[in-house]
Protein backbone atom coordinates (compact mmCIF):
# COMPACT_ATOMS: atom_id res chain seq x y z
CA UNK A 1 0.00 0.00 0.00
CA UNK A 2 1.25 3.48 -0.77
CA UNK A 3 0.56 6.32 1.60
CA UNK A 4 -1.33 8.42 -0.95
CA UNK A 5 -2.44 11.75 0.49
CA UNK A 6 -4.30 13.33 -2.43
CA UNK A 7 -7.93 12.43 -3.04
CA UNK A 8 -8.77 11.85 -6.69
CA UNK A 9 -12.47 11.67 -5.89
CA UNK A 10 -13.03 14.97 -4.14
CA UNK A 11 -15.46 16.18 -6.82
CA UNK A 12 -17.43 12.92 -6.68
CA UNK A 13 -17.67 13.10 -2.90
CA UNK A 14 -19.44 16.47 -3.25
CA UNK A 15 -22.28 14.94 -5.29
CA UNK A 16 -25.36 14.48 -3.09
CA UNK A 17 -26.41 10.86 -2.71
CA UNK A 18 -29.87 10.09 -4.09
CA UNK A 19 -31.94 8.49 -1.32
CA UNK A 20 -34.73 6.38 -2.83
CA UNK A 21 -37.96 5.38 -1.09
CA UNK A 22 -37.34 2.50 1.33
CA UNK A 23 -38.20 -0.80 -0.38
CA UNK A 24 -41.02 -2.92 1.13
CA UNK A 25 -38.77 -5.97 1.52
CA UNK A 26 -36.23 -3.94 3.54
CA UNK A 27 -38.84 -2.63 5.99
CA UNK A 28 -40.30 -6.13 6.47
CA UNK A 29 -36.82 -7.45 7.23
CA UNK A 30 -35.79 -4.59 9.55
CA UNK A 31 -38.97 -4.43 11.63
CA UNK A 32 -40.13 -8.05 11.35
CA UNK A 33 -43.42 -6.97 9.77
CA UNK A 34 -45.69 -8.96 7.42
CA UNK A 35 -47.71 -6.34 5.66
CA UNK A 36 -46.47 -2.95 4.52
CA UNK A 37 -48.20 0.05 2.95
CA UNK A 38 -45.74 1.90 0.73
CA UNK A 39 -46.58 5.50 -0.10
CA UNK A 40 -42.99 6.54 -0.67
CA UNK A 41 -42.12 6.51 -4.36
CA UNK A 42 -45.08 8.06 -6.20
CA UNK A 43 -45.98 4.74 -7.80
CA UNK A 44 -49.39 4.11 -9.33
CA UNK A 45 -51.37 1.60 -7.24
CA UNK A 46 -53.92 0.93 -10.00
CA UNK A 47 -51.92 -0.74 -12.70
CA UNK A 48 -50.60 -1.85 -15.05
CA UNK A 49 -53.61 -3.14 -16.99
CA UNK A 50 -54.06 -6.79 -17.92
CA UNK A 51 -53.41 -5.91 -21.59
CA UNK A 52 -49.98 -4.59 -20.61
CA UNK A 53 -49.25 -7.64 -18.43
CA UNK A 54 -50.24 -10.00 -21.25
CA UNK A 55 -47.90 -8.20 -23.63
CA UNK A 56 -45.07 -8.51 -21.08
CA UNK A 57 -45.70 -12.27 -20.76
CA UNK A 58 -45.70 -12.69 -24.54
CA UNK A 59 -42.33 -10.93 -24.74
CA UNK A 60 -40.94 -13.08 -21.93
CA UNK A 61 -42.18 -16.33 -23.51
CA UNK A 62 -40.58 -15.34 -26.79
CA UNK A 63 -41.28 -15.99 -30.47
CA UNK A 64 -39.46 -15.78 -33.78
CA UNK A 65 -38.71 -12.08 -33.34
CA UNK A 66 -38.62 -11.47 -29.62
CA UNK A 67 -37.48 -13.06 -26.38
CA UNK A 68 -35.15 -12.50 -23.42
CA UNK A 69 -32.21 -13.83 -25.42
CA UNK A 70 -32.37 -11.08 -28.05
CA UNK A 71 -30.97 -7.57 -27.73
CA UNK A 72 -33.71 -4.93 -27.79
CA UNK A 73 -34.20 -2.56 -30.73
CA UNK A 74 -31.48 -0.14 -29.66
CA UNK A 75 -33.30 3.09 -30.42
CA UNK A 76 -36.76 1.73 -29.53
CA UNK A 77 -38.09 2.51 -33.03
CA UNK A 78 -41.58 1.03 -32.54
CA UNK A 79 -42.22 2.67 -29.20
CA UNK A 80 -40.88 5.97 -30.51
CA UNK A 81 -43.25 5.62 -33.44
CA UNK A 82 -46.20 5.05 -31.07
CA UNK A 83 -45.20 8.03 -28.89
CA UNK A 84 -44.68 10.29 -31.92
CA UNK A 85 -48.18 9.44 -33.18
CA UNK A 86 -49.76 10.02 -29.78
CA UNK A 87 -47.93 13.30 -29.11
CA UNK A 88 -48.17 14.67 -32.68
CA UNK A 89 -44.43 15.00 -33.29
CA UNK A 90 -41.99 13.34 -35.72
CA UNK A 91 -40.25 10.10 -34.92
CA UNK A 92 -36.93 11.97 -34.90
CA UNK A 93 -38.16 14.21 -32.12
CA UNK A 94 -38.39 11.33 -29.64
CA UNK A 95 -35.65 9.78 -27.50
CA UNK A 96 -36.08 6.97 -24.96
CA UNK A 97 -34.42 6.59 -21.59
CA UNK A 98 -34.03 3.94 -18.90
CA UNK A 99 -36.54 5.93 -16.92
CA UNK A 100 -36.82 9.64 -17.66
CA UNK A 101 -34.08 10.11 -15.05
CA UNK A 102 -31.63 8.69 -17.59
CA UNK A 103 -32.66 11.34 -20.11
CA UNK A 104 -31.85 14.03 -17.52
CA UNK A 105 -28.41 12.42 -17.29
CA UNK A 106 -28.08 12.35 -21.06
CA UNK A 107 -28.98 16.05 -21.26
CA UNK A 108 -26.41 16.83 -18.55
CA UNK A 109 -23.72 14.83 -20.37
CA UNK A 110 -24.41 16.78 -23.56
CA UNK A 111 -24.52 20.16 -21.78
CA UNK A 112 -21.52 19.87 -19.44
CA UNK A 113 -18.97 18.03 -21.57
CA UNK A 114 -16.72 21.07 -21.12
CA UNK A 115 -18.14 22.39 -17.84
CA UNK A 116 -20.69 25.13 -17.28
CA UNK A 117 -23.62 25.73 -14.97
CA UNK A 118 -27.21 24.57 -14.57
CA UNK A 119 -29.95 26.71 -13.06
CA UNK A 120 -32.21 24.65 -10.79
CA UNK A 121 -34.85 26.00 -8.38
CA UNK A 122 -34.53 25.04 -4.71
CA UNK A 123 -36.47 21.91 -3.59
CA UNK A 124 -36.42 20.51 -7.16
CA UNK A 125 -36.38 16.80 -8.00
CA UNK A 126 -32.85 15.75 -7.01
CA UNK A 127 -31.69 14.08 -10.22
CA UNK A 128 -31.30 17.40 -12.09
CA UNK A 129 -28.59 18.51 -9.67
CA UNK A 130 -26.96 15.11 -9.32
CA UNK A 131 -26.78 14.61 -13.10
CA UNK A 132 -25.32 18.10 -13.56
CA UNK A 133 -22.52 17.50 -11.07
CA UNK A 134 -21.85 13.98 -12.31
CA UNK A 135 -21.39 15.36 -15.81
CA UNK A 136 -18.93 18.00 -14.57
CA UNK A 137 -21.34 20.95 -14.35
CA UNK A 138 -22.01 23.32 -11.45
CA UNK A 139 -25.45 23.85 -9.92
CA UNK A 140 -26.84 27.33 -9.31
CA UNK A 141 -29.83 26.91 -7.00
CA UNK A 142 -32.47 29.64 -7.25
CA UNK A 143 -35.09 30.83 -4.79
CA UNK A 144 -38.23 28.70 -4.46
CA UNK A 145 -40.44 27.70 -1.55
CA UNK A 146 -42.50 24.63 -0.72
CA UNK A 147 -45.45 26.29 -2.43
CA UNK A 148 -43.99 28.45 -5.20
CA UNK A 149 -41.31 28.48 -7.91
CA UNK A 150 -39.81 31.92 -8.53
CA UNK A 151 -39.53 32.30 -12.32
CA UNK A 152 -37.89 35.75 -12.03
CA UNK A 153 -35.13 34.25 -9.88
CA UNK A 154 -34.43 31.63 -12.57
CA UNK A 155 -34.16 34.28 -15.28
CA UNK A 156 -31.94 36.51 -13.14
CA UNK A 157 -29.57 33.69 -12.17
CA UNK A 158 -28.43 32.90 -15.70
CA UNK A 159 -24.67 33.24 -16.18
CA UNK A 160 -22.51 33.42 -19.32
CA UNK A 161 -21.50 29.76 -18.70
CA UNK A 162 -25.07 28.50 -18.14
CA UNK A 163 -25.83 25.54 -20.41
CA UNK A 164 -29.01 24.10 -18.90
CA UNK A 165 -32.09 25.13 -16.93
CA UNK A 166 -33.91 22.23 -15.26
CA UNK A 167 -37.52 22.60 -14.17
CA UNK A 168 -39.76 19.81 -12.94
CA UNK A 169 -43.33 20.76 -13.77
CA UNK A 170 -45.02 19.71 -11.60
CA UNK A 171 -42.16 19.51 -9.18
CA UNK A 172 -41.49 16.54 -6.96
CA UNK A 173 -41.57 16.77 -3.91
CA UNK A 174 -43.49 20.05 -3.62
CA UNK A 175 -46.26 19.39 -6.17
CA UNK A 176 -45.85 22.98 -7.35
CA UNK A 177 -46.78 23.64 -10.96
CA UNK A 178 -45.51 26.61 -12.98
CA UNK A 179 -48.46 27.95 -14.93
CA UNK A 180 -48.53 28.84 -18.61
CA UNK A 181 -47.33 32.44 -18.28
CA UNK A 182 -44.26 31.20 -16.38
CA UNK A 183 -43.50 28.54 -18.98
CA UNK A 184 -43.86 31.13 -21.77
CA UNK A 185 -41.32 33.37 -20.04
CA UNK A 186 -38.84 30.52 -19.58
CA UNK A 187 -39.16 29.42 -23.18
CA UNK A 188 -38.93 32.92 -24.65
CA UNK A 189 -36.64 34.83 -22.29
CA UNK A 190 -33.88 32.30 -21.61
CA UNK A 191 -30.89 32.71 -23.96
CA UNK A 192 -31.33 30.52 -27.04
CA UNK A 193 -28.11 28.50 -26.60
CA UNK A 194 -29.25 27.17 -23.19
CA UNK A 195 -31.09 23.83 -23.07
CA UNK A 196 -34.35 24.28 -21.14
CA UNK A 197 -35.37 20.91 -19.71
CA UNK A 198 -39.00 20.71 -18.60
CA UNK A 199 -39.65 17.47 -16.74
CA UNK A 200 -43.35 16.63 -17.00
CA UNK A 201 -43.28 13.27 -15.17
CA UNK A 202 -46.70 13.91 -13.62
CA UNK A 203 -48.41 15.78 -16.48
CA UNK A 204 -50.94 13.04 -17.17
CA UNK A 205 -52.38 13.50 -13.69
CA UNK A 206 -53.65 16.95 -14.73
CA UNK A 207 -56.69 17.20 -16.96
CA UNK A 208 -55.58 18.06 -20.48
CA UNK A 209 -56.40 21.66 -21.22
CA UNK A 210 -55.43 22.54 -17.65
CA UNK A 211 -51.80 21.54 -17.97
CA UNK A 212 -49.25 24.07 -19.36
CA UNK A 213 -47.67 21.53 -21.72
CA UNK A 214 -44.24 22.75 -22.87
CA UNK A 215 -44.40 20.49 -25.93
CA UNK A 216 -46.47 23.20 -27.62
CA UNK A 217 -43.35 25.41 -27.62
CA UNK A 218 -41.02 23.07 -29.51
CA UNK A 219 -41.69 25.11 -32.65
CA UNK A 220 -40.62 28.31 -30.91
CA UNK A 221 -37.47 27.18 -29.16
CA UNK A 222 -34.92 24.76 -30.56
CA UNK A 223 -33.16 24.09 -27.25
CA UNK A 224 -36.14 22.76 -25.36
CA UNK A 225 -36.39 19.19 -24.03
CA UNK A 226 -39.63 17.92 -22.51
CA UNK A 227 -39.57 14.74 -20.44
CA UNK A 228 -42.24 12.16 -19.66
CA UNK A 229 -42.18 8.83 -17.90
CA UNK A 230 -44.00 5.51 -17.92
CA UNK A 231 -43.23 5.13 -14.19
CA UNK A 232 -46.11 7.22 -12.89
CA UNK A 233 -49.61 7.17 -14.41
CA UNK A 234 -48.70 4.26 -16.73
CA UNK A 235 -47.63 2.20 -13.68
CA UNK A 236 -44.45 0.74 -15.20
CA UNK A 237 -41.86 1.99 -12.69
CA UNK A 238 -40.21 -1.44 -12.41
CA UNK A 239 -39.46 -1.54 -16.12
CA UNK A 240 -37.55 1.77 -16.20
CA UNK A 241 -38.71 3.60 -19.28
CA UNK A 242 -39.35 7.24 -20.13
CA UNK A 243 -39.19 9.53 -23.14
CA UNK A 244 -37.99 12.94 -24.18
CA UNK A 245 -39.42 15.20 -26.88
CA UNK A 246 -37.38 17.90 -28.54
CA UNK A 247 -36.24 19.18 -31.89
CA UNK A 248 -34.28 16.91 -34.17
CA UNK A 249 -30.94 18.61 -33.55
CA UNK A 250 -31.19 18.17 -29.77
CA UNK A 251 -32.31 14.56 -30.19
CA UNK A 252 -29.28 13.80 -32.39
CA UNK A 253 -27.04 15.25 -29.64
CA UNK A 254 -28.72 13.08 -27.00
CA UNK A 255 -28.36 10.03 -29.27
CA UNK A 256 -24.58 10.56 -29.19
CA UNK A 257 -24.44 10.29 -25.40
CA UNK A 258 -27.13 7.61 -25.03
CA UNK A 259 -25.86 4.14 -24.06
CA UNK A 260 -26.66 1.59 -26.77
CA UNK A 261 -29.61 -0.67 -25.81
CA UNK A 262 -30.43 1.62 -22.86
CA UNK A 263 -34.09 0.57 -22.79
CA UNK A 264 -35.01 -3.11 -22.68
CA UNK A 265 -37.41 -4.93 -24.99
CA UNK A 266 -39.98 -5.82 -22.32
CA UNK A 267 -40.21 -2.19 -21.25
CA UNK A 268 -40.53 -1.01 -24.86
CA UNK A 269 -43.40 -3.34 -25.76
CA UNK A 270 -45.22 -2.78 -22.45
CA UNK A 271 -45.01 1.00 -22.92
CA UNK A 272 -46.23 0.65 -26.51
CA UNK A 273 -49.48 -0.90 -25.21
CA UNK A 274 -49.73 1.47 -22.22
CA UNK A 275 -49.35 4.70 -24.18
CA UNK A 276 -52.42 3.96 -26.27
CA UNK A 277 -54.69 3.26 -23.30
CA UNK A 278 -56.30 6.64 -22.71
CA UNK A 279 -59.14 5.09 -20.70
CA UNK A 280 -56.75 3.75 -18.06
CA UNK A 281 -55.02 7.12 -17.85
CA UNK A 282 -58.28 8.95 -17.19
CA UNK A 283 -59.38 6.27 -14.67
CA UNK A 284 -56.15 6.80 -12.69
CA UNK A 285 -56.42 10.59 -12.96
CA UNK A 286 -59.90 10.49 -11.40
CA UNK A 287 -58.88 8.10 -8.63
CA UNK A 288 -55.90 10.32 -7.88
CA UNK A 289 -58.00 13.47 -7.68
CA UNK A 290 -60.41 11.78 -5.27
CA UNK A 291 -57.50 10.62 -3.11
CA UNK A 292 -56.05 14.14 -3.08
CA UNK A 293 -59.36 15.76 -2.09
CA UNK A 294 -59.84 13.22 0.69
CA UNK A 295 -56.27 13.75 1.90
CA UNK A 296 -56.67 17.53 2.11
CA UNK A 297 -59.93 17.14 4.05
CA UNK A 298 -58.32 14.71 6.50
CA UNK A 299 -55.21 16.90 6.95
CA UNK A 300 -57.48 19.77 7.97
CA UNK A 301 -59.07 17.62 10.67
CA UNK A 302 -55.63 16.99 12.15
CA UNK A 303 -54.64 20.65 11.85
CA UNK A 304 -51.66 20.11 9.58
CA UNK A 305 -50.90 21.73 6.25
CA UNK A 306 -51.13 19.72 3.07
CA UNK A 307 -49.89 21.29 -0.17
CA UNK A 308 -49.27 20.42 -3.81
CA UNK A 309 -52.01 20.44 -6.39
CA UNK A 310 -50.34 18.38 -9.10
CA UNK A 311 -48.89 14.89 -9.35
CA UNK A 312 -49.83 11.73 -7.44
CA UNK A 313 -48.52 12.84 -4.06
CA UNK A 314 -48.95 15.54 -1.43
CA UNK A 315 -46.59 17.37 0.86
CA UNK A 316 -47.56 17.42 4.51
CA UNK A 317 -46.09 19.93 6.95
CA UNK A 318 -46.22 19.00 10.62
CA UNK A 319 -44.62 20.20 13.85
CA UNK A 320 -42.76 16.87 14.22
CA UNK A 321 -39.26 16.61 12.67
CA UNK A 322 -39.62 14.62 9.43
CA UNK A 323 -37.08 11.85 10.26
CA UNK A 324 -38.89 11.14 13.58
CA UNK A 325 -42.27 10.99 11.89
CA UNK A 326 -40.85 8.69 9.21
CA UNK A 327 -39.36 6.25 11.78
CA UNK A 328 -42.58 6.16 13.81
CA UNK A 329 -44.65 5.38 10.73
CA UNK A 330 -42.22 2.64 9.65
CA UNK A 331 -42.82 0.89 12.96
CA UNK A 332 -46.52 1.01 12.14
CA UNK A 333 -45.93 -0.59 8.70
CA UNK A 334 -46.32 2.58 6.63
CA UNK A 335 -43.51 3.91 4.42
CA UNK A 336 -43.60 7.57 3.39
CA UNK A 337 -40.77 9.92 2.43
CA UNK A 338 -39.26 12.41 4.89
CA UNK A 339 -38.16 15.56 3.10
CA UNK A 340 -35.33 16.91 5.26
CA UNK A 341 -32.89 16.00 2.49
CA UNK A 342 -34.74 18.45 0.24
CA UNK A 343 -34.33 21.31 2.73
CA UNK A 344 -37.81 20.72 4.18
CA UNK A 345 -37.15 19.47 7.73
CA UNK A 346 -40.81 19.31 8.82
CA UNK A 347 -42.32 18.02 5.58
CA UNK A 348 -43.32 14.51 4.55
CA UNK A 349 -44.17 13.46 1.04
CA UNK A 350 -47.03 11.02 0.88
CA UNK A 351 -47.91 9.25 -2.38
CA UNK A 352 -51.62 8.96 -3.09
CA UNK A 353 -52.51 5.28 -2.95
CA UNK A 354 -55.70 3.24 -2.88
CA UNK A 355 -58.39 4.28 -0.34
CA UNK A 356 -57.44 1.42 2.02
CA UNK A 357 -53.77 2.47 1.89
CA UNK A 358 -54.68 6.06 2.71
CA UNK A 359 -56.79 4.82 5.62
CA UNK A 360 -53.78 2.89 6.90
CA UNK A 361 -51.69 6.06 6.64
CA UNK A 362 -54.15 8.14 8.65
CA UNK A 363 -54.65 5.40 11.22
CA UNK A 364 -50.87 5.39 11.83
CA UNK A 365 -50.30 9.15 11.50
CA UNK A 366 -53.33 10.57 13.34
CA UNK A 367 -52.21 9.70 16.90
CA UNK A 368 -48.87 11.43 16.25
CA UNK A 369 -50.49 14.47 14.69
CA UNK A 370 -53.08 14.73 17.43
CA UNK A 371 -50.39 14.68 20.09
CA UNK A 372 -50.53 11.06 21.31
CA UNK A 373 -48.61 8.04 19.98
Ligand SMILES: Cc1ncc(COP(=O)(O)O)c(C=O)c1O
Nearest residue numbers: 099100101125172201229231242
Ligand atom coordinates in the same frame (compact mmCIF):
# COMPACT_ATOMS: atom_id res chain seq x y z
C1 LIG B 1 -40.10 14.99 -11.42
C2 LIG B 1 -39.59 13.62 -11.69
N1 LIG B 1 -38.88 13.41 -12.79
C3 LIG B 1 -38.40 12.19 -13.10
C4 LIG B 1 -38.61 11.13 -12.26
C5 LIG B 1 -37.96 9.83 -12.60
O1 LIG B 1 -38.82 8.99 -13.20
P1 LIG B 1 -38.29 7.70 -13.95
O2 LIG B 1 -38.82 6.57 -13.18
O3 LIG B 1 -38.90 7.83 -15.32
O4 LIG B 1 -36.81 7.74 -14.03
C6 LIG B 1 -39.33 11.29 -11.09
C7 LIG B 1 -39.53 10.15 -10.18
O5 LIG B 1 -40.01 10.21 -9.10
C8 LIG B 1 -39.84 12.57 -10.80
O6 LIG B 1 -40.52 12.79 -9.68
